[in-house]
Amino acid sequence: MSRSVRRLLWALAIAVPLFFLIIYLAIRTVSAELEERFYQSFDSVPTRVYSSVYWLKPGTGASLEELRFRLKERDYRDVGRPEQVQGPGTYALETDGARPLALTLYTNEFNYPALAKEMIFGNPEAVISPTRYVILFAGGEVNKVQDNTGGDASGAALEPTLVAQLNEGSVQARRTVNLSQIPHTLMKGIVLIEDTRFLEHPGIDIRGIVRSMYVNLRSGGYVQGASTITQQLAKNV
Incomplete structure (x- = not known):
């Protein structure tokens, strides 16, 4: 075997592993950069922005017009009579002219982590289960809230509504x-x-x-x- 052939083989023996090593390091570097940028872009900025929950607590003012608006924007269905309120997303409203007297309400299930800090529901994950409430009014404000056991409740929470959607100039709504x-x-x-x-x-x-x-x-x-x-x-x- 001539000297030139041996030199060529030695050069290939060094160059080929070096080439693949460079490719491997480049891929590792790019992968780390992609992972960092990907999760920053999708996790640091929420795609959707929601409102706070709408509370019905004793002492809270609530006009008939506002009640109907709040229920309508959350797609609650008026079933007419209190005894027909048997499933999530339904309600029956009793009125005296332009004033609410009683609201029988079956709330939807929703997740709202901010409630975990308040621990109102004793649920650290803040998954609010569907609950049937009877809400009594007096003088244009909530007077009493009763849960499905007939006992007094601290309040009834309606789920947040979608306020805005952040798409960064795109018409797509992405979800990781x-x-x-x-x-x-x-x-x-x-x-x-x-x-x-x-x-x-x-x-x-x-x-x-x-x-x-x-x-x-x-x-x-x-x-x-x-x-x-x-x-x-x-x-x-």
Whole structure:
């Protein structure tokens, strides 16, 4: 074996591992940067902004017009009579002219972490279960609130309403979900269309790049790309 061949082999023995080491370090660096930027962009700014809960507590002023407005904006359904209030999202309102006398209300379940600090419901996760209330009025304000056991309650809370949606200039409403929540067929379809060798390459598909170059050279124009799902994510984040 000639000296020049030995030098070439030594050069390849050093260059090839060095090349893959550089690729590996680059992918690790990009992955860490993507993870940091991805979670900052989706978790630090909420997609939707909600109002506070609407409280009906003893001593709280509540006109008939406001009560109907608050119930309507939350899609509560007027069932007419108190005995027909049997499920979440229903109510019956008894009035004396323009004044409310009694409100039989079956609230919806909702989650509101801010209530965990108040511990009003004794639930650290602040998941408010559907509850049937009877709310009595006197002199234009709430006089008494009774729960479904007939006992006095500190108040009845109506769920928050959507105030605004932050889309950063986009018409999309995105919601971060766990990988386990995405249908397997959807993931397979995306991989099949966008990056068939997604599970075989480290983020850059060398074979795909060579294939794309060959196809584009033969056609005399750009007809096929070679970007992987990883590269598309890096481009759009």
